[in-house]
Amino acid sequence: MASQNYYDPADLKKFGNITQWSKELGEKFFEYYGKVFEEGALSAREKSLIALAVAHTEMCPYCIDAYSKDGLQRGITKEEMMEAVHVGAAIKSGASLVHGVMMMNKVNKLEM
Amino acid sequence: MLKEKKKKQQSLHKRDSEYALANKQLEKLSNGIFANGELPTFSEKIKQTDQFPLRPNKLEILQINVGYMCNQVCEHCHVDAGPDRKEIMTRETMLQCLEIIKNTGAHTLDLTGGAPEMNPNFRWFVEEASKAGIQDFIVRSNLTIIRANKKYYDLPEFFKKHNVHVVSSMPHWTRGKTDKQRGEGVFDLSIKALQELNAVGYGMPDSTLRLDLVYNPSGAFLPGDQASMEKDFKKALLEDFGIHFHNLFAITNMPISRFLDYLIASENYEDYMYSLVEAYNPAAVKNVMCRNTISISWDGYLYDCDFNQMLELKVASKIQHVSEYNEDVLNDRKIIISQHCYGCTAGAGSSCQGAVAE
Numbered sequence: 001m002a003s004q005n006y007y008d009p010a011d012l013k014k015f016g017n018i019t020q021w022s023k024e025l026g027e028k029f030f031e032y033y034g035k036v037f038e039e040g041a042l043s044a045r046e047k048s049l050i051a052l053a054v055a056h057t058e059m060c061p062y063c064i065d066a067y068s069k070d071g072l073q074r075g076i077t078k079e080e081m082m083e084a085v086h087v088g089a090a091i092k093s094g095a096s097l098v099h100g101v102m103m104m105n106k107v108n109k110l111e112m
Numbered sequence: 113m114l115k116e117k118k119k120k121q122q123s124l125h126k127r128d129s130e131y132a133l134a135n136k137q138l139e140k141l142s143n144g145i146f147a148n149g150e151l152p153t154f155s156e157k158i159k160q161t162d163q164f165p166l167r168p169n170k171l172e173i174l175q176i177n178v179g180y181m182c183n184q185v186c187e188h189c190h191v192d193a194g195p196d197r198k199e200i201m202t203r204e205t206m207l208q209c210l211e212i213i214k215n216t217g218a219h220t221l222d223l224t225g226g227a228p229e230m231n232p233n234f235r236w237f238v239e240e241a242s243k244a245g246i247q248d249f250i251v252r253s254n255l256t257i258i259r260a261n262k263k264y265y266d267l268p269e270f271f272k273k274h275n276v277h278v279v280s281s282m283p284h285w286t287r288g289k290t291d292k293q294r295g296e297g298v299f300d301l302s303i304k305a306l307q308e309l310n311a312v313g314y315g316m317p318d319s320t321l322r323l324d325l326v327y328n329p330s331g332a333f334l335p336g337d338q339a340s341m342e343k344d345f346k347k348a349l350l351e352d353f354g355i356h357f358h359n360l361f362a363i364t365n366m367p368i369s370r371f372l373d374y375l376i377a378s379e380n381y382e383d384y385m386y387s388l389v390e391a392y393n394p395a396a397v398k399n400v401m402c403r404n405t406i407s408i409s410w411d412g413y414l415y416d417c418d419f420n421q422m423l424e425l426k427v428a429s430k431i432q433h434v435s436e437y438n439e440d441v442l443n444d445r446k447i448i449i450s451q452h453c454y455g456c457t458a459g460a461g462s463s464c465q466g467a468v469a470e
Contacts, residue, residue, distance in 0.1 A: 013386065045340065072329065074336040075344055077286060 012062045045074050052081060053088035120295075121185050123194040124370055131373040132192060134424040140372065141451040145382055151389050154453045161394040166447040171439060172404040175222040175418060175464065176201075176209055178234065179410045182226040183260045186281075186294045188328060188371040190422055193226040200230075201410040206237045208412060208434040210244075217439060218406075219247040222464065224418065227257045229264060242274040250277045252326075252464075255305040256298055268312045277322040278314055279361070279464075280306070283330050285348035293330040306355045315357040323356075326466075328363045332380035334387055334458055335362035338467045361466025364388075366419050366455040388454040396461025399468035402447045408434060416447045418464070423452070 003011070019026030037047050048070050055063030071081050124132035131137055145151045158164045179200035182193035201209075213221060221241060228234055228251060242249060251271065258267045271278055282302060283293045290299040306323075309315060315323030325345065329335050342360035349355040365371045367384060375381040402416040406427075412434040415421040426432045429445040461468035 043340075044337070045344075069333050072331060072333045075284065075327075075341055077289075 007061050009061075009065065012065060015062070045076065048074055049076065049080065049084040053084040056085050057088040057092045120187070121194075123185065123192045123196050124373055125192055126194070126196040129373060131369065131376070134422070137368050137372055138423060138425075138450060140376070140381075141367065145385060146451055151385060154449050154451050157389070157392055157454075158394075158397055158449075161397070163394065163397050166397070166400070166403065166449060168443050168445065168447065169403045171216070171218050171406060171443060173220040173222055173401070173406075173464075174213065174216055174218045174408070175224060175405055176408045177224050177410055177418060177421060178206075178226070178228045178231045178237070180226045181230045182254065183230065183257055184227070184254055184295055184298065186370070187374055188293060188330075188365050190366045190369045190371060190419060191226060192369045192422070197226065199410045201233070201412075203233045203236075205410070205412040205434065206233055206240075208437075209408060210237075210240050212408075212434060212437050213241050213244045213246065215439075216246075220250065221246045221248070222250040222252070224252040224464075227254050229253065229257050229267060235270065238270075238274055238276065242276070248277055249275065250279050252279050252281075254294075255280045255282070255302040256294075258305040258308060259301045268309050268314065271309075272312050272314070272321060275321070277324070278309060279324045279326060281328070282306075282325045282345070283328055285345055285352070289330045303353050303355065306349070306357070307353065310354075310356055315355075317356060322358055324359045324361060325357050326361045326363055328365055332375060332378065332384045334364055334391060335462070338362040338460060359466070361464070362460075362462070363464070363466060364455045364458055364462035366452050368419060368452050369422055385451070385454070388458045391458035392454060393457055393459060393461060393469055395469040396457040396459075399461065399463075400453075400456050401463035401465070401468070402456075405464075406442065414442065417456075419452055419455075420448055423450070425450075 016030070019030070037044060037051075042050075048067060051063065052067040052071055055067050068081070131140070142153075146153050155164055158166065177191075180191055180193045180197035181195065181200055182189075182191075182197070183195060185194040221244075223238070225231070231237070238249075238251070253267070253271075258264050280302075281294070282290070284290050287299040290302065291297065306315070309323055312321070313319045314321045327335060327341055327345065335341065338360060341362055345360050346357070349357070367375060367381070367388070372381070375384050402420070405417060407415040407418045407421050409415065409421050413421075414427045414429070414432055414434065414437075415425065416427055420426075425448045427442065427445055428448055429442050431438055431441050456462050456468075459467075
C-alpha cells in the first residue's frame with residue numbers, strides 16, 4: 001500500500017528495487033556507488049564523513065539515516081560528525097552569501 | 113531519574129524482567145518479522161547455501177564460563193551478568209573441567225564469565241589448568257576488576273606468571289562512549305588497568321604476553337571493519353594514554369538478554385534484525401565459532417556457544433554434562449540455531465575471536 005507520507009523510513013530498505021524498472025542503469029549505479037565508497041586515496045572513514053555532510057546539504061533524510069549509522073559503525077565520534085555537518089552548513093551558507101557580491105555588482109552598476 | 117540509574121545497576125534477573133527468561137527471548141526471536149515472512153529464519157537462510165544442518169568441525173576451543181557474577185552491569189551484556197548474580201562454578205565442577213582440559217584435542221582454553229576473577233577458586237583453577245600445557249590459555253578480563261579491590265591489584269603479575277593470554281573489553285577509545293555502555297568511571301579504570309598490564313609486558317610490541325581488546329558497538333548498529341577499527345584504536349590509545357595492545361576483535365552485539373531488552377525498549381529491534389539479515393554472509397557460516405567450540409556453563413552443562421548457554425539451549429547430544437564428557441560423541445551432533453545466530457554471520461562474521469571471514 002502506498003504510504004501517506006512523501007518520506008517513509010521503510011522506503012530506504014527498498015532502494016535496491018529501483019533496478020526493477022531499469023535493470024542495467026540501476027545495477028550500474030549501485031556498482032558505481034559501491035566503488036566510490038571503497039578505500040582509495042581517501043579512506044572509507046573520510047568518505048563517510050563527506051557523505052554525511054553532503055546528506056545534510058542535500059537535506060536527504062534517507063542519506064542522513066544511512067550515514068549517521070555508517071559513522072557509528074566506523075567508530076566516528078559525535079563531535080566528528082557534527083563538525084562535518086558544520087562544514088556542509090558553512091559551504092551552504094557561504095554559497096548563499098557569496099552571491100551577495102553579485103547583488104553588490106548589480107547595484108553598483110545600476111546606481112549613479 | 114534515580115530509579116532509572118538504580119535499574120541500570122541491576123541484572124534483568126534481579127529486576128524480574130521478562131527478557132531474563134530464555135524462553136521469552138526465544139519466543140521474541142521466532143515471532144513477529146520472522147513468523148510473518150518479512151525476514152527469513154536462520155535455518156531458511158542457511159538452507160539456501162546448503163549449510164543446514166550446521167555441524168561441528170574439529171574441536172579447537174574449550175570455553176568455560178566460571179560464573180555470571182561481575183563487578184559491572186554493562187548495557188549490552190549477553191550473560192546478564194552483575195554483582196547480583198550468584199551462579200558460580202564450584203571446585204568440584206572445576207575438577208571435572210580439569211580432567212577434560214588434560215585430555216582435550218582443543219588447542220585453546222578460554223575462561224569467561226561474568227568476571228571470572230571473582231570466582232573464589234579462580235586462581236587455583238588457572239594454576240591447575242596451566243599445568244596441562246594447552247597452547248593458548250585465554251582469560252576474558254573486563255579490566256576494571258584489576259582495579260576494583262586491593263586483592264585483585266596483582267592480577268597482571270599473576271596472569272604473566274601463568275602465561276595467560278588476556279582478552280579485554282574496550283568499546284571505544286573515548287570516555288563518553290565507554291562509560292555509557294559499561295557504566296560510569298569504567299573508562300578511567302580500564303585505562304589504568306591497561307597501563308598496568310603494559311607495565312608487566314602485556315601487549316607490548318614483540319612481547320609474547322598477548323593482550324587483545326574486544327570492541328563491540330555501543331548501540332543498535334553493527335561493528336565496522338575490524339582492521340580499520342584496530343588502526344584507529346591503536347593510534348588513539350597510544351597518543352592519548354601511551355597504551356599498547358596486540359589485536360582488536362570486533363564483535364557484533366547478539367540480540368539476546370540485556371541487548372535484546374535494550375533493542376526492544378529503544379524501538380530498534382526490527383531495524384537491528386533487518387541489519388543483521390541484510391549483512392548475512394554465507395562465508396562467515398563456514399567458520400562460525402560454534403563449529404569449533406564447546407561452551408561449558410558454571411554448573412557443568414555443555415552448549416554450542418556462550419549465547420546458546422544463556423538461552424539455555426544445551427547441546428543436542430546424549431552427552432550434556434562435563435561428568436560424562438566424550439569429545440568424539442559430542443562432535444557428532446547438530447548445532448542448535450535460532451535467529452540470534454544472524455549475529456555471528458553478519459558482515460565479516462563475529463566470534464569470541466572477532467571476525468571470521470575475509
